[in-house]
Amino acid sequence: MSNPEVLVETDAVSRFYGPNAAVSDMSFVIRRGEVLGFLGPNGAGKTTTMQMLSGNLAPSSGRVLIGGFDMRASPEKAKAHLGYLPEYPPLYREFTVDEYLDYAAALRRVPRKNRRASRERAKARCGLSTVGGRLTANLSKGFQQRVGLAQAIIHEPDVVILDEPTVGLDPNQIREIRALIRELGQDRAVILSTHILPEVQASCDRVQIIHKGKLVLNEGIDALMSRMESQVLVAAFRKAPEVAAIEALPLVRSVMVEDERRLRIFHEPGADPTDDIARLALERGWGLKEINPEHSSLESIFAELTGESAEAS
Amino acid sequence: MIRAIAWREWRALFLSPLAFVILGVAQVILARLFLGHVNLFLMIQGRLTTLPNAPGLTSLVAAPLLGNTGVLLLLITPLATMRLIADERHNKTLTLLYSSPVSLTEIVLGKYLGILGFYAIIILMSLAMPLSLLVGGRLDWGTFACGVVGLVLLASSLAAIGLFMSTLTRYPAVAAMGTFGVVFFLWIVDYAGHGRGAGGAVVGYLSIVNHYEPFLRGLFDTSNVAYYAVLTATCLLFSVRRLETDRLATR
Numbered sequence: 001m002s003n004p005e006v007l008v009e010t011d012a013v014s015r016f017y018g019p020n021a022a023v024s025d026m027s028f029v030i031r032r033g034e035v036l037g038f039l040g041p042n043g044a045g046k047t048t049t050m051q052m053l054s055g056n057l058a059p060s061s062g063r064v065l066i067g068g069f070d071m072r073a074s075p076e077k078a079k080a081h082l083g084y085l086p087e088y089p090p091l092y093r094e095f096t097v098d099e100y101l102d103y104a105a106a107l108r109r110v111p112r113k114n115r116r117a118s119r120e121r122a123k124a125r126c127g128l129s130t131v132g133g134r135l136t137a138n139l140s141k142g143f144q145q146r147v148g149l150a151q152a153i154i155h156e157p158d159v160v161i162l163d164e165p166t167v168g169l170d171p172n173q174i175r176e177i178r179a180l181i182r183e184l185g186q187d188r189a190v191i192l193s194t195h196i197l198p199e200v201q202a203s204c205d206r207v208q209i210i211h212k213g214k215l216v217l218n219e220g221i222d223a224l225m226s227r228m229e230s231q232v233l234v235a236a237f238r239k240a241p242e243v244a245a246i247e248a249l250p251l252v253r254s255v256m257v258e259d260e261r262r263l264r265i266f267h268e269p270g271a272d273p274t275d276d277i278a279r280l281a282l283e284r285g286w287g288l289k290e291i292n293p294e295h296s297s298l299e300s301i302f303a304e305l306t307g308e309s310a311e312a313s
Numbered sequence: 314m315i316r317a318i319a320w321r322e323w324r325a326l327f328l329s330p331l332a333f334v335i336l337g338v339a340q341v342i343l344a345r346l347f348l349g350h351v352n353l354f355l356m357i358q359g360r361l362t363t364l365p366n367a368p369g370l371t372s373l374v375a376a377p378l379l380g381n382t383g384v385l386l387l388l389i390t391p392l393a394t395m396r397l398i399a400d401e402r403h404n405k406t407l408t409l410l411y412s413s414p415v416s417l418t419e420i421v422l423g424k425y426l427g428i429l430g431f432y433a434i435i436i437l438m439s440l441a442m443p444l445s446l447l448v449g450g451r452l453d454w455g456t457f458a459c460g461v462v463g464l465v466l467l468a469s470s471l472a473a474i475g476l477f478m479s480t481l482t483r484y485p486a487v488a489a490m491g492t493f494g495v496v497f498f499l500w501i502v503d504y505a506g507h508g509r510g511a512g513g514a515v516v517g518y519l520s521i522v523n524h525y526e527p528f529l530r531g532l533f534d535t536s537n538v539a540y541y542a543v544l545t546a547t548c549l550l551f552s553v554r555r556l557e558t559d560r561l562a563t564r
Contacts, residue, residue, distance in 0.1 A: 057560055
């Protein structure tokens with residue numbers, strides 16, 4: 001796994017709607033065997049990016065390469081490497097699942113004699129084996145989403161692009177889809193857009209955060225997790241504690257008094273002074289009511305990365 | 314690829330009741346008109362035998378019925394073609410085609426052949442009636458075949474107009490109204506200016522019906538074939554260009 005093949009490459013891609021830049025100057029690469037999470041709040045330009053990667057939207061400037069082929073110069077060759085599940089699964093409502101998947105396989109140039117096998121494999125992977133004869137219009141949202149996913153992987157593409165794949169699914173289905181994404185990511189490149197942080201934690205190797213059309217973060221999932229690790233404890237007491245005593249504890253850096261009985265305690269990264277504070281509170285009878293690590297949320301990371309307050313974004 | 318798209322289009326038409334309703338209504342109307350033509354023929358049959366070079370079954374029954382079918386196609390086209398692209402755009406299924414390794418030309422041709430398949434059924438069903446005359450009479454095959462060629466050319470150009478209108482919008486009703494407007498305009502365009510100078514000739518040339526009538530009289534003129542071929546090709550080309558602009562949307 002020294003340097004696997006680059007499957008997706010974007011080079012300074014921008015997209016304007018009138019004077020507004022939906023995406024500006026975005027460059028990144030994705031290699032085989034990677035699951036890339038595309039994370040951003042609603043309206044950040046995620047869907048626009050997905051549409052450009054899938055050839056549904058032409059970039060105003062810059063290039064998109066899929067499997068080494070330029071999306072503008074040789075779109076058919078580029079799209080042959082691509083499976084795309086858009087925000088709304090593109091289902092023909094009057095078709096059954098089997099008919100629909102056969103059509104999708106034909107469009108992706110799966111040879112006629114392999115279509116049946118491809119269809120059955122995609123159905124088995126997406127948990128659709130029992131609904132082959134049903135009309136797509138009558139399926140629940142979760143099943144429709146899975147049919148959409150099945151059409152994206154029916155031709156075994158190198159690159160799978162999924163725009164918010166778990167919207168509308170129940171927790172069990174979400175778990176299954178995440179497992180499928182992991183499995184797909186082993187031997188191809190998967191791009192996943194979402195605004196849900198746990199989604200990225202669960203399925204991705206790498207994360208890119210997009211905000212107002214710009215890439216503000218591009219790093220491994222571990223780096224993101226350590227960024228999110230708490231360095232703050234929030235503690236509440238029944239009686240006002242002695243702030244100086246807490247500040248004197250070895251792992252504590254500083255203490256901020258929110259009100260008389262509620263403190264925010266900043267500590268060394270990687271250390272946890274919870275036990276010490278609890279012991280102190282017990283010894284001195286402050287009446288510890290609660291003590292919690294304050295997790296930094298996606299919003300606060302956005303705020304940190306973009307230099308805006310979480311409320312404003 | 315074209316075949317897969319055409320096949321889906323054709324199937325989708327018959328999975329909705331619209332196709333059956335169109336076929337049924339068309340058949341009832343054409344049957345009524347056919348009976349009318351046959352009736353007229355039977356009434357004047359006795360007098361015809363006394364005339365030299367009298368018109369026969371083909372020009373008194375088959376040709377008028379082909380004419381009627383042409384007019385009926387003018388009215389059916391907006392309904393039959395309105396969903397081709399507009400519906401896919403509305404349901405966001407166009408994404409499936411756009412992200413597949415299929416060129417826009419293949420999409421347009423596939424859609425076009427799919428709808429032509431539907432027109433083929435209408436035409437075949439309308440031809441069944443004059444052909445039933447063979448039980449007790451004879452047809453002038455040359456004239457009849459010429460009329461059928463004209464009808465096929467007319468149908469091809471109507472389908473192409475409808476397809477182009479359907480690429481312009483995401484609402485099938487808007488596409489239908491647009492198609493109806495264009496087709497009806499091409500139909501009546503020479504009503505006012507018929508035969509008045511050069512302007513009148515140009516307007517008369519535009520008329521979609523003027524190029525159809527010679528075929529019904531058994532007159533195969535390549536300039537009429539060219540009219541329909543150019544109209545069809547232009548609409549198909551415009552359709553491809555229109556789909557290209559989807560990718561360039563600025564709003």
